[in-house]
Amino acid sequence: MNKIVKIFSGSIIVPLTAIVMGLLVGALIMLLGGYDPLLAYQSLFSQVFGNLYDLGETFREITPLVLTGLAVAFAFRAGLFNIGGEGQFIIGMTAATFVGIKITGLPMIIHAPLALIVGGICGGLWAAIAGYFKAKRGVNEVITTIMLNWTALYLANYIVRHFLLLKGQQRSxxxxxxxxxxxxWLSELLGNARMHWGTLIAVLAAVFFYILLWKTKQGFELRAVGLNPHAAEYAGMNVGRNIIKSMFISGMFAGLAGAVQILGVFHYQSVMSGTPGIGFDGIAVALIGMNHPFGVLLGGFLFGSLTYGSAGMSFGAGVPPELIRIVIGSIIFFIATPGIVRYVLKPLYAKRKKEKVL
Structure with a gap:
């Protein structure tokens, strides 16, 4: 526990300040638009924590964001930019749907874990395609993952329409x-909020991320390849294999996100006209969490709370839900530009330094 605290102790001030600055920018924009920012943020808080149902639904909103955030953060730690979490999310969702509908006669203790595992593996394999082209052909993973996002959408719709479609409906x-x-029992306790085991899986995934990258030899290799592939190759590491492996593990997190949404929330899959957006939101969560697994947990909580609470801002203060995206964007902007935050904090650092001298 002390080691975890030590990891954040040197850098937690900057992201926390960035969050406060983002909220202040959002408040300023609300004032310019003629809205009451205090009432808006109060309404947001009430929407998230006002009753047990909303609290449960907030955690339901947070869960897939954490998993897609872990997907982006893991790839980044390995020197890769996985912008294909959206496609991996869709593939994991579709694979879990297929297993959940087509495989029959299994008890819950086998069927549900099987659907989760297949969803995660299929998401990983989808990401590994981009990893292969990066490792073997030098193709930039940003390009391939963006292309694979749209391929995943059309493939998922094809599978639903031709193999899983409910007659007369545009869904499985x-x-x-x-x-x-x-x-x-937990759903009933929280006012019939859509609670599921995916929330625990997201927390365990963050722990797995931390242990794998910082406590194992394999994790050291993945980080070494990410920091300097030429030095890693000189040290005898197989760079290409580690790139594919990194993308596979990254995609597994996003695939799991899609699987838990289907198995725990919707219980069917619709024919989609566009991508859900959760994979792209994972990029923001990873940035807010500074690409650290436990930071992603906190980033997912913040992002999910703001997203779910935006409805409260709309009803309670008349603020358009789109404004919450401006707040989130402002937070990401300040986190991505730590020089601005440190400039704001400069007087505080100077005061602390002076006190130490005295």
């Missing part, structure tokens, strides 16, 4: 009950 059949990861 319902998943079998044995494939559900919903937690019924």
């Amino acid at each position: 059949e319902n998943l079998q009950d044995s494939a559900s990861i919903s937690i019924q």
